[in-house]
Amino acid sequence: MPVNNVSGTDNPYASTHYTAKSNDKNTLTITSYIQLLATQLQNQDLTNPMDNSEMMNQMTQMAMVQALSSMTETMTASSAMSTTTYIAGMVGKEVTVAITEKGAYGTETLTGSKVGVIESVNLTGSIPTFRIKGDDTDYPLSYLLGIGDVTGSVENGDSSGENVDGGNTGDGDADQGETGSVS
Numbered sequence: 001m002p003v004n005n006v007s008g009t010d011n012p013y014a015s016t017h018y019t020a021k022s023n024d025k026n027t028l029t030i031t032s033y034i035q036l037l038a039t040q041l042q043n044q045d046l047t048n049p050m051d052n053s054e055m056m057n058q059m060t061q062m063a064m065v066q067a068l069s070s071m072t073e074t075m076t077a078s079s080a081m082s083t084t085t086y087i088a089g090m091v092g093k094e095v096t097v098a099i100t101e102k103g104a105y106g107t108e109t110l111t112g113s114k115v116g117v118i119e120s121v122n123l124t125g126s127i128p129t130f131r132i133k134g135d136d137t138d139y140p141l142s143y144l145l146g147i148g149d150v151t152g153s154v155e156n157g158d159s160s161g162e163n164v165d166g167g168n169t170g171d172g173d174a175d176q177g178e179t180g181s182v183s
Contacts, residue, residue, distance in 0.1 A: 002096045033062045087141055090118045096145040097132065107155045 028036075037055070044050050098113050100108040116132030129138040145151075 017181045022108060028062075030062060030066055081130060083141065084123055087121050087130060088123075090130065090144075090147075091121055093118055094148050095132070095140050096148070096150045098143045098145055100143070113145055 041050065049070065062071070094117050096113050098110055099112040099114055101111050103109055114132065114135070116135060118130050119133040120131045122129045122131075122138060127140050129140050130144075131138060
């Protein structure tokens with residue numbers, strides 16, 4: 001008798017995770033903390049009252065958690081704005097992007113690179129993507145290898161702009177004198 005998948009997946013190496021969304025029942029706000037503290041003070045044992053220094057420590061810790069949460073939200077918003085500004089400014093620029101293939105377990109392997117001019121940017125998803133002229137592929141910003149032709153494919157006579165051997169044939173520096181100007 002064969003044993004079926006217990007985990008519900010055909011790939012035992014597939015990474016899956018679950019993150020509970022924040023709601024009123026699993027998130028402690030400053031208001032709910034003060035309510036909890038007031039209830040604790042009302043129901044404390046009169047023969048063994050709560051220590052003032054312990055209460056101050058708890059209030060200080062809650063204030064620190066709230067400040068860190070606020071700072072994290074601000075940094076996340078700032079990072080998203082920087083990414084949006086950066087990728088929007090790339091429209092019309094010549095870039096080199098990574099060409100990848102999905103492996104057997106969902107991992108992506110670099111198979112080559114392609115040079116082209118960014119034609120459009122899509123900011124509607126959770127990850128900003130861009131398209132190169134003449135290519136319908138949506139490339140995430142993480143696939144951007146460099147501005148200009150950093151593969152050295154123009155120097156080797158490959159006018160298509162695609163590095164077919166999958167390796168980096170250049171020295172990694174975009175020499176604007178040899179590969180054209182970057183505007």
